[in-house]
Amino acid sequence: MMAQRFDLFVIGTGSAGTTVADQCRQAGWRVGIADDLPFGGTCAQRGCDPKKVLVGAAELAKTSQRFYRTHILDAAGQINWAQLIDFKRTFTDPVPQHMESWLHSIGITTFQGPARFKGDQSLMIGETEVEAEHILIATGSTPAPLNMPISGKVYTSDEFLNWDTLPKRVIFIGGGYISLEFAHIAHSAGAQVTILQRGPQILPGFDPQMVERLRQYSMAKGIDIHLNTEVTSIEGIIGDQVVHTVDTFHNAQSFAADRVVHGAGRIPNLSHLHLEHAHVPTTLRGVTVNTNLQSLGNAHVYAAGDAADTPGLPLTPVAVMEGNFLAAHLLGNHPKPLDYSAIPTIVYTNPALARVGMLEEEAQAQGYSLQVLTAETTSWYSSRRVLSPLSAFKVLVDRDTDKIVGAHVLGPHAEEVINIFALAIRSGITRTELRRMPFAYPTGASDIAYML
Numbered sequence: 001m002m003a004q005r006f007d008l009f010v011i012g013t014g015s016a017g018t019t020v021a022d023q024c025r026q027a028g029w030r031v032g033i034a035d036d037l038p039f040g041g042t043c044a045q046r047g048c049d050p051k052k053v054l055v056g057a058a059e060l061a062k063t064s065q066r067f068y069r070t071h072i073l074d075a076a077g078q079i080n081w082a083q084l085i086d087f088k089r090t091f092t093d094p095v096p097q098h099m100e101s102w103l104h105s106i107g108i109t110t111f112q113g114p115a116r117f118k119g120d121q122s123l124m125i126g127e128t129e130v131e132a133e134h135i136l137i138a139t140g141s142t143p144a145p146l147n148m149p150i151s152g153k154v155y156t157s158d159e160f161l162n163w164d165t166l167p168k169r170v171i172f173i174g175g176g177y178i179s180l181e182f183a184h185i186a187h188s189a190g191a192q193v194t195i196l197q198r199g200p201q202i203l204p205g206f207d208p209q210m211v212e213r214l215r216q217y218s219m220a221k222g223i224d225i226h227l228n229t230e231v232t233s234i235e236g237i238i239g240d241q242v243v244h245t246v247d248t249f250h251n252a253q254s255f256a257a258d259r260v261v262h263g264a265g266r267i268p269n270l271s272h273l274h275l276e277h278a279h280v281p282t283t284l285r286g287v288t289v290n291t292n293l294q295s296l297g298n299a300h301v302y303a304a305g306d307a308a309d310t311p312g313l314p315l316t317p318v319a320v321m322e323g324n325f326l327a328a329h330l331l332g333n334h335p336k337p338l339d340y341s342a343i344p345t346i347v348y349t350n351p352a353l354a355r356v357g358m359l360e361e362e363a364q365a366q367g368y369s370l371q372v373l374t375a376e377t378t379s380w381y382s383s384r385r386v387l388s389p390l391s392a393f394k395v396l397v398d399r400d401t402d403k404i405v406g407a408h409v410l411g412p413h414a415e416e417v418i419n420i421f422a423l424a425i426r427s428g429i430t431r432t433e434l435r436r437m438p439f440a441y442p443t444g445a446s447d448i449a450y451m452l
């Protein structure tokens with residue numbers, strides 16, 4: 001059978017792939033797209049969106065428990081896990097059908113199945129061959145292989161988000177985003193949780209002082225966090241999952257739980273693509289690309305999102321930003337170069353910790369004359385009003401230009417406040433201008449004047 005021909009063929013229906021597919025199709029291109037999983041990608045089905053549905057309930061339960069303890073509420077909220085997962089499914093279940101209908105409605109040809117390269121410009125999706133002038137690899141990421149002896153069961157984040165019952169005891173391998181967020185959710189829903197992190201700090205990309213406050217608070221609440229503790233093997237022993245670790249001083253320890261969750265990092269999802277058939281080189285961080293997101297080995301191939309080796313973190317706003325850039329580039333609209341500075345990121349613990357721009361250490365190393373504005377803010381109105389026991393901030397200002405170069409916010413409004421700092425940094429708004437901004441009051445943003 002003759003191969004179907006497209007101007008653009010996209011592998012992956014997540015944030016990066018659909019952004020490019022949509023814009024190229026709107027410009028009249030013949031566009032095909034494939035996914036081996038139900039359409040819609042990670043963020044909407046197995047990542048950000050379902051995760052935050054659980055985070056919302058966890059926050060509500062914790063806040064109500066605080067108000068109950070101070071006799072302001074007559075009852076404290078408890079999470080019904082099965083109901084919460086059902087509620088989550090009302091968001092995730094419709095995604096594939098919505099996505100596929102939308103793709104069809106705008107005239108994109110869809111293929112269900114794993115795509116693999118056959119040649120420089122040709123792919124097989126199952127038994128169907130397609131050819132394209134441009135091919136976009138937007139295949140996202142997948143849990144990193146755990147290179148250790150495993151005889152027990154290790155659950156992925158995808159599986160955690162679909163647990164019908166919450167086990168009593170859960171161990172999280174690794175101390176990054178997934179472990180911290182899921183541990184806070186599971187703990188709020190009544191589980192005993194343990195985090196085993198091999199490095200000296202949980203959440204290595206975040207401000208060390210804010211992280212330490214979050215760690216101490218989490219420990220005080222009953223989340224058991226072990227630093228410098230590397231998981232070396234996992235055994236299933238009658239009813240228990242036993243996790244063996246070794247610490248920095250070579251001391252061995254074992255931890256038992258009902259279930260063990262993989263939070264030990266993700267890698268670009270490239271292994272099934274047969275990239276060697278298309279001369280597409282990769283690194284451990286993804287497909288090697290130039291500043292136009294074009295493969296260094298094959299000018300017909302591009303990569304974006306988690307699958308591309310770019311300076312951006314594997315986050316949804318980065319996938320969308322790269323998608324928008326690539327669509328404009330392919331359509332000949334000469335977009336401005338990609339700007340990876342000051343992209344905000346948040347770990348949705350309770351409370352959340354947010355970062356945008358540089359860490360203090362990075363700014364010092366770059367020779368900025370820094371003014372470091374930092375305080376613990378649990379006595380502030382915005383925290384006391386919701387009985388928040390943990391809030392703080394650190395803002396880094398360049399004395400020479402009065403510009404903000406980094407902001408780190410921990411507390412109940414961190415997730416919205418950080419976007420305002422991102423806007424300020426990306427638009428070059430000075431500290432003085434931001435301090436005088438008449439934000440609506442009382443809001444998280446109206447705290448900014450007091451931070452500066």
Ligand SMILES: Cc1cc2nc3c(=O)[nH]c(=O)nc-3n(C[C@H](O)[C@H](O)[C@H](O)COP(=O)(O)OP(=O)(O)OC[C@H]3O[C@@H](n4cnc5c(N)ncnc54)[C@H](O)[C@@H]3O)c2cc1C
Nearest residue numbers: 012014015016036041042047115139140305306314315316
């Ligand atoms: C648990 C979790 C929580 C997260 N929370 C957040 C958050 O709060 N905020 C945030 O910004 N980011 C978050 N992320 C990260 C975010 O989800 C990703 O950065 C983003 O989804 C990447 O988009 P993408 O388009 O690159 O890839 P994806 O959305 O992963 O899409 C890739 C698609 O390609 C498909 N695919 C892969 N290989 C093939 C193949 N060979 N053939 C056909 N199809 C294929 C996959 O099935 C998938 O649908 C989270 C991630 C996880 C796992």
Ligand SMILES: NC(=O)c1ccc[n+]([C@@H]2O[C@H](COP(=O)([O-])OP(=O)(O)OC[C@H]3O[C@@H](n4cnc5c(N)ncnc54)[C@H](O)[C@@H]3O)[C@@H](O)[C@H]2O)c1
Nearest residue numbers: 174175176177178196197198230231263264265266314346
């Ligand atoms: N809120 C968000 O934006 C959000 C949420 C979840 C995931 N994500 C994205 O997904 C990516 C993957 O998340 P993640 O939490 O899996 O990875 P991560 O890279 O954030 O953290 C993994 C941690 O596991 C540790 N580790 C690895 N192997 C270990 C072992 N054997 N024993 C003990 N510790 C070990 C590593 O040192 C590392 O600190 C993130 O980098 C992020 O970009 C984002």
